[in-house]
Amino acid sequence: MRETPPRRAVILSGLGGMAAAGLTSVTACSTQADVADGAATSADVAQARTGAGGAASGTSADGTPVAGKVCVPGPGTAYRPFRGEHQAGVDDEPQPYVAFVAFTLPDGTDKEALRRLMTVWTDDIERLMSGRGTLTDQEPELAAVTARLTVTLGIGPRVPALAGVQVQAWLAPLPAFPSIDRLDDRWGQGDVLLQICADSPTTVAHAQRRLITSAGELVTVQWIQRGFREPFSGIPSGVPMRNLFGQVDGTVQPDARGVDASLIWAGNEAPDWMRGGSSLVLRRIAMDLEKWDRADRLSRENAIGRRLDSGAPLTGTDLNDTPDLDAVDALGFHRIDEAAHVRRAHGSGVERFLRRPYSYDDPPESGARVNSGLLFAAYCTDPVRQFIPVQRRLAEKDLLNLWTTPIGSAVFAILPGAGDGEILGQRLLA
């Protein structure tokens, strides 16, 4: 909030989907990778509409979808191509609405049934992401508003087992963290996961409905977790979301499309069927907003180790300043508390992962006044090496634990992207 966003971005984003009403003829594909090459008007539009970091550009001459890019043919119809080395929805700029849908595979599910499920969903996802209804869709008009829809498919440990291949050591529920966890099985491990994200909640709801319907009896729904981020991109591009504590969340991120790609995407060390894939740790973290109400702003800032207004570390002035964990005050105390979240969560080397958190604010249970929290979504190549050490530190000591309680936890393997003519899980189910 410190900076003034580019004027054009303000205008467009402030008007949301209507902003591009005069831009129906624009056809552009943008990608964060093309940051350097300047500012075609259409690319600026793409950036403004997608909220992609930096001055995204890169106009495709004929508007042909290119993997990893976001295409903007008209209002509400920005779309992310489905096919490519990686699935969409991991390293893309987070869309404001999400539904995480976990499924259980019925007893008796075999490899053939998995293949049929992936056949149906691959076709559905490709159609939905490009603005077409699914084959059986009787309301394809709802699919026409793509709103940067991404659908990302993950699998739990049962799937590789059913496919007859070795299950990765990390593809298992996280170890218990008894000092903080109050896990409810209701939000537990699933067999298959669909992560559905879009700029429009209608688009998310439609995709969710069609994907559940078309799977038929191949799956049963285990749970659905809906989340949101700030839908108005009137904040400066690249500024992370604020959670319901008011904290800037997801500040320090690895460069998933650059130097840190190997932290996010499985490479040659992984079995063939996982190369180009990733992992998702999804933790449902209840936030006690009533207790938070009783904490003054100084206590709150001390708990996180960052300023609430700017998100800057208490030792700095800018959001992106590196926290100085050694800095001390006049009395010799660390300026960033020994148990501040930013200190305890601070990871270096391999102990880093991509975070894509969403808030939830659901109807309170009977008698309660609040049911809010965070859908903490972290992506990395190997959660055992990258995520668990950090989680262990936080479980051991983190002031934020005074107000937060993990109530759900699940780990999924994010399958590699589907190439031309392939289904998701092609190499797993070959």
Add this chain to the structure above:
Amino acid sequence: MHSTTRSRLSAAAAALTLLTGALTGCGSDSASTSSTSSSSTSAATSSSGSTAAAAALTITDAWCKSSDSMAADMASMTGCFGTLHNSTDAPIHITGGSSPAAGMVQLHETVKNAAGEMQMQEAKSGFTVPAKGTFALAPGANHVMLMELAKPLDNGTSVSVSLTTDAGEVPVDFAVRTYAGGNEPYSSGSSSMSMSSS
């Protein structure tokens, strides 16, 4: 692309009497621009002796209703849908079909019966796909009916059908999908074949 599609839709609309607008809309437009979805277009080039006919007549968004989504007393048959495209300058007349998966393949239409209810019946005169035009096969409207299925059609599989046309045999691959609709009662003159639409 858009103008091409619109003219196709116009042609289709002229050729159809039922529900045309809702059937093709987005699907055929986008399908024609998709280069990657292997299942969206079934253009036959492999079946011997039918290459020319296959190139002349293609189908997009081809699918059949899976057996598990059929009513129990209808489980031995199913409907198949899609959008037929005629690339030639002459109409193509479809007179019937065959499939290794079914004892009988019929072309069906949906009409209003004497009671004012919609019911399906065999389209004795077949389907005509206009020159350079399309013809929609859709639930509640014209469709291909597979009868006497050899075994249930499972969601996520596919089924091969050969359409018999005046331009030759046209092999078509239909994706099999779970689908709740398409339950119009069937009228073949035999009351035992009718079913509840509820």
